[in-house]
Amino acid sequence: MTVRRTNGDNLFIRYLILGSWALFCLVPVLWFLSIGFRPRTEIITARPIYLPTLSLDAWHMIWSDWPMAKYLRNSVAAIFGSVAIDLALAIPAAYSLARYDYKGKEDIGFYIPSTRMMAPAIVAIPIFFLFRNMGLLDTIWALMLIYAAINLSIVTWIIRSYMTDIPKEIEDAARIDGAGDLRILWEITIPAVRPGIITAAVIAMVFAINEFLFTLLIASTPDAYTLSVALANFTGGSDGLIYNAIALVAFLAFVPVFLVVAAIQRHLSRGLTMGAIKG
């Protein structure tokens, strides 16, 4: 057997390919930034302007003319709240599916991801009435619940698959050492599947940030607007389309996810490939 060496050329080609791909992925982001920080007059022009004037007009505008801070707060609250609800429900559910044997377990196991298989529009109207009757329309509580509901299946599924992978002997050992069910879950199982929990939480977060349909349905005033819906609302109004403001808000919505993902990326690879299967 020969050991494959990474020689200079090889390395160069590798960097070239990865670099081009990174650039390809980053161009839209850079484009956004560039639009966000140029004056309105330089946005729609006959010829592209590659080196626009730097302008903070849009930046000031989104913070002064719109309740951006509020939208941001709504987004963060609804997203983190929904992820918290998901984890609180999904961890015990996943544990039960991974560890206990009972009748209908496989059916329940299938039913959970199957909730993701229908088109969301089908349930839009019923959900609207449901929340109206509960008096939750136009609140972030409703957003929290709906995001949690949308993501619960994928979160449960990911955590379950991680739990199935940890040997049962470890829990047996803990039981013999004197730990009860909750202790075992809390001290042994959850720490052992922490990468899975983190992955699931990030995926849920990304889906929640990008959620649009239900947010639009539920949020009718800025009280419950999130960044994604606020974005849509910039398109109207007497000023016409304010592209640079839209670009900035879109960028703002992108930054927190980017930071979270960057911080925990080494936990992510496996969960993301699973997410890819789900589509």
Add this chain to the structure above:
Amino acid sequence: MAHIQLRGIQKKWDTIWGVRDATIDIADEELLVLLGPSGCGKTTTLRMIAGLEEPTEGEITVDGQIINDVDARDRDVAMVFQGYALYPNMSIYENIRFPLRMRNIPRGTHDQRVREAADMVELGQFLDRKPAALSGGQCQRAALARAVVRQPRVFLMDEPLSNLDARLRQAMRVQIKRLRRHLKITTVYVTHDQIEAMTLADRIVVMDGGTIQQIGTPDEIYRDPANAFVASFIGAPPMNLINGEISHGRFHADNVEVQNVDIDTEGPVTLGVRPEDCSVVKSGASAHNLTGEVFGVEPTGDITFLTLKAGCGTMEIKASRDYRAELGAQETIAFDTDHLYFFDAQSGQRIRQS
């Protein structure tokens, strides 16, 4: 105090038998070894005693009380798992300490106990590491330390030394023996290493295919095997088994002959001879029992293993350390006729002297 009894214990999963009808009486403070080939039900038996597996049939009692329905955590046992079962997210220190925390043992004593247990298994300098950063043998020692850090009613050890090198294995055997003498805790010890079984056990249970073949002291198991399986499982190399026939007090097989056998049976039997009860004699010696062709010669220093091919099959013989021979040469062997065993050709059961 823990006097454990298994009464008619069976374990079956759908159609798979784990253990069939095991009845074992484990005396207080005894070290009982479960010995047998892979898949014979050793781990299953241990897990039933631990309360991790529920017997399909039968009762388990400790000091006369039936404990079938007692939860594993309330049985007060400590166990070394075959697969170590260390807690992956905790350091070795926290792993060893876990049972102390769970059993509400006064915090002040934890540090000293953990360090003592770790030192006993020569793991003192690895306490800060996570299990993933240890070798298999180191993990196994950590699992052993976690079991002995506390004083339970019963120790259950599932091949606790299987992954250690020869020196450590020897050292750990001595440690386990000392610990036991000191703590006097009833111990059930699983191994498939017969040296370990012979040196550690008060009594050995030999199992095969989920069935107990024999229970006895190491001496009894070696000197007085109940059947051909036990005979062929104990000893290194194990007993030679030769299928042949007895007629008029004379055992006969291809290239093998034994005069004046002291059992009454006539017809087909299996003869058992231990390698250490065979000696190489000059060809043409008056009292010889077997001739065969030299198939292998393995000098090990203090002894030479000789493999012979004869009409009856392959024979293992322990020859003197100076013994050497050309492959293919003819050798003549005499048996120590005081130490011959006969087994029923069909059932394998021992046929004893009349």
